[in-house]
Amino acid sequence: MTVAVAPTLAPTRSRLRPGDVLRVGSLGLRSRRLRTSLSTLGVAIGIAAMVGVLGLSASSQADLNSKIKALGTNLLEVAPGQGFGRGTGTLPDTAVAMTGRIGPVTAVSSLTTVTATVRRTDQIDVGITNGIGVFAADPGLLDTLHAKLADGKFLDAATAQYPAVVLGATAAQKLGITSVGDGLRVYIADKWFDVIGIMQPVAAAPGLDRAAVVGLVTAETYIVGAAIAPATIYVRTADGATDAVSGVLASTINPATPEEVQVSRPSDALAAQQAASTAFTSLFLGLGAVALLVGGIGIANVMVIAVIERRTEIGLRRALGATKAHIRRQFLTEAVLLAGAGGLVGVVLGAIVTAIYANTQHWQVVIPPVAILGGLVAAVIIGGIAGLYPAARAARLPPTEALRSN
Amino acid sequence: MTAALEIVDVVKTYPGEPPVVALDTVSLRVDQGEMVGIVGPSGSGKTTLLHIIGTLDRPTSGEVLLAGVATANMSDRQLSAVRSQLLGFVFQQFFLLDGMTALDNVANGLLYRGVAPSQRRKEAAEALERVGLGNRMHHVPSKLSGGERQRVAIARAIVNRPAIVLADEPTGNLDTKSGVAVMDLVRDLHSEGNTVIIITHDRELASSLPRRISMRDGRVESDERDVQVETEMAAS
Ligand SMILES: Nc1ncnc2c1ncn2[C@@H]1O[C@H](COP(=O)(O)OP(=O)(O)O)[C@@H](O)[C@H]1O
Ligand SMILES: [Mg+2]
Numbered sequence: 203m204t205v206a207v208a209p210t211l212a213p214t215r216s217r218l219r220p221g222d223v224l225r226v227g228s229l230g231l232r233s234r235r236l237r238t239s240l241s242t243l244g245v246a247i248g249i250a251a252m253v254g255v256l257g258l259s260a261s262s263q264a265d266l267n268s269k270i271k272a273l274g275t276n277l278l279e280v281a282p283g284q285g286f287g288r289g290t291g292t293l294p295d296t297a298v299a300m301t302g303r304i305g306p307v308t309a310v311s312s313l314t315t316v317t318a319t320v321r322r323t324d325q326i327d328v329g330i331t332n333g334i335g336v337f338a339a340d341p342g343l344l345d346t347l348h349a350k351l352a353d354g355k356f357l358d359a360a361t362a363q364y365p366a367v368v369l370g371a372t373a374a375q376k377l378g379i380t381s382v383g384d385g386l387r388v389y390i391a392d393k394w395f396d397v398i399g400i401m402q403p404v405a406a407a408p409g410l411d412r413a414a415v416v417g418l419v420t421a422e423t424y425i426v427g428a429a430i431a432p433a434t435i436y437v438r439t440a441d442g443a444t445d446a447v448s449g450v451l452a453s454t455i456n457p458a459t460p461e462e463v464q465v466s467r468p469s470d471a472l473a474a475q476q477a478a479s480t481a482f483t484s485l486f487l488g489l490g491a492v493a494l495l496v497g498g499i500g501i502a503n504v505m506v507i508a509v510i511e512r513r514t515e516i517g518l519r520r521a522l523g524a525t526k527a528h529i530r531r532q533f534l535t536e537a538v539l540l541a542g543a544g545g546l547v548g549v550v551l552g553a554i555v556t557a558i559y560a561n562t563q564h565w566q567v568v569i570p571p572v573a574i575l576g577g578l579v580a581a582v583i584i585g586g587i588a589g590l591y592p593a594a595r596a597a598r599l600p601p602t603e604a605l606r607s608n
Numbered sequence: 609m610t611a612a613l614e615i616v617d618v619v620k621t622y623p624g625e626p627p628v629v630a631l632d633t634v635s636l637r638v639d640q641g642e643m644v645g646i647v648g649p650s651g652s653g654k655t656t657l658l659h660i661i662g663t664l665d666r667p668t669s670g671e672v673l674l675a676g677v678a679t680a681n682m683s684d685r686q687l688s689a690v691r692s693q694l695l696g697f698v699f700q701q702f703f704l705l706d707g708m709t710a711l712d713n714v715a716n717g718l719l720y721r722g723v724a725p726s727q728r729r730k731e732a733a734e735a736l737e738r739v740g741l742g743n744r745m746h747h748v749p750s751k752l753s754g755g756e757r758q759r760v761a762i763a764r765a766i767v768n769r770p771a772i773v774l775a776d777e778p779t780g781n782l783d784t785k786s787g788v789a790v791m792d793l794v795r796d797l798h799s800e801g802n803t804v805i806i807i808t809h810d811r812e813l814a815s816s817l818p819r820r821i822s823m824r825d826g827r828v829e830s831d832e833r834d835v836q837v838e839t840e841m842a843a844s
Contacts, residue, residue, distance in 0.1 A: 211677040212689035217722030226719070233707030518703040521664060522764075523692020523720035525685045601664045605699065606655075 227535025242544030244497025249548025257556030306443030354399030362417025517604025537589025545581020648823030696765030755786025
């Protein structure tokens with residue numbers, strides 16, 4: 203018998219349009235909604251954890267950054283040296299004046315605790331202090347600390363000598379004072395003080411939030427009855443000169459025993475906090491990766507089951523002309539869509555968690571685009587890997603066997 | 609007349625202990641436009657034969673020629689192309705996809721030819737009209753009767769205008785009345801010039817066909833042509 207060996211019997215190859223790959227690949231997901239949503243859960247949780255961690259870390263970093271910015275890295279805090287045999291607990295009386303003579307110092311102010319109680323009226327028991335402390339300061343403190351007022355005025359040359367007081371944000375709240383009104387007074391150490399201002403929270407010196415601030419002279423005259431040696435000095439320097447100033451401060455303030463003077467930079471503590479949160483981030487990212495891995499295994503598992511369940515569909519598609527590659531593509535697409543959907547849900551969840559938590563912390567919400575994009579890409583890659591084996595298995599299935607299994 | 613199909617000395621052995629010889633040296637020629645019934649008891653090799661004719665399986669030895677072209681050296685991809693363009697299958701269990709309408713099920717018959725979705729649907733609608741289900745297009749299979757489902761499956765098998773329609777016991781899951789309707793439809797396909805190979809274990813049904821091939825234990829027992837039926841069908 204002679205056979206004409208025509209190179210092709212079918213004029214064209216089997217062909218599945220790209221749009222149809224998507225359509226065919228999403229069929230199984232659309233028709234098995236519950237299973238689809240359950241099997242995306244693992245990936246969703248993993249991605250949510252990662253996006254949430256990255257978002258929270260970015261939000262907290264942004265918050266610390268803005269705090270550092272508000273504080274300024276050119277602010278120095280000078281305190282008496284601490285520990286046994288380290289002096290009197292105060293700085294020399296000349297400390298402020300001496301510090302002011304250092305060239306690059308742009309502002310210097312002292313802040314000193316005074317032992318006294320603050321009460322709303324003289325009728326209230328002395329024992330009820332509301333945790334409010336009294337501080338003596340000079341009028342320059344507000345500017346030196348870059349602090350802001352919520353209402354009223356800060357001390358000036360005149361009011362720093364009279365019984366006038368500026369309240370910290372928390373202190374005002376505790377005393378039930380929301381604004382500075384005419385004739386509004388509080389009772390400090392058996393005297394009435396006019397409330398002339400309320401401060402906003404002070405990043406540089408959080409202790410001030412619970413404080414009633416009076417002028418240095420006022421404190422000496424009306425409360426202590428003696429000269430007050432400064433306990434803390436805040437120093438603002440020209441930009442770039444902070445280290446230099448920091449180096450000479452101790453010996454300028456106390457040339458005889460400079461070791462009794464301790465100089466620190468408040469922004470350093472925040473910077474250290476920033477570094478610490480990075481370490482935490484890596485830990486949680488690792489946990490997210492584990493959840494993602496488990497999610498990927500879950501998807502592979504669900505896909506293997508789907509391939510077994512849908513043998514006849516596979517056989518039918520082969521009979522309709524699908525190539526092995528078409529079948530492989532269908533199930534790979536399904537796995538990728540499954541994981542991608544999980545990734546999408548995870549990104550949204552992670553963003554919501556970030557927003558909620560950041561709001562409770564009064565941080566601005568920052569979700570890095572790289573976390574969103576990375577989350578989606580990671581999910582798609584996980585889906586691709588998870589789908590590899592089930593898709594290969596579906597493609598290998600002999601059509602006759604697939605069609606008989608019913 | 610050109611041979612739509614020719615198989616020569618086909619043997620199919622399924623491996624196992626002991627191996628099953630499902631087809632034992634089967635040779636067969638079907639001309640274009642013929643309608644052939646394959647009958648025989650269960651396990652006689654009918655489905656195996658249909659799968660081999662339909663390029664879903666390869667013979668252990670022997671040759672399968674479609675439209676005069678040998679398929680033995682074709683790759684899996686080439687065979688897939690042959691199925692998508694030259695063959696239409698109808699199965700006893702219908703094999704419709706539950707998640708989609710009758711129309712989309714039929715349109716799947718053109719899916720692997722790269723036909724655009726709108727064109728697929730248009731041709732699917734025509735095929736459904738042709739099998740008398742123009743009013744059921746948007747029903748999902750679970751809302752159709754058995755007979756209707758099989759007619760949807762037939763529409764899917766013919767939507768790509770195949771050279772050969774292969775049907776494996778298409779009435780096996782149907783009640784008598786639906787079965788008759790489906791057979792009438794298959795006869796219509798034949799009278800329109802289609803080549804049809806239909807497996808049935810229903811002797812009565814088979815006796816109404818112009819050509820019957822009887823199988824037993826993997827061999828062709830008899831191959832009869834019924835001239836009277838042939839002329840009757842040609843006249844109708
Ligand atoms: N995949 C397989 N593996 C082993 N034996 C098989 C397989 N498929 C079919 N057979 C055997 O081949 C023979 C022919 O089967 P089949 O072609 O389905 O017959 P029919 O369709 O006439 O009932 C039967 O004995 C059957 O058990
Ligand atoms: Mg059979």
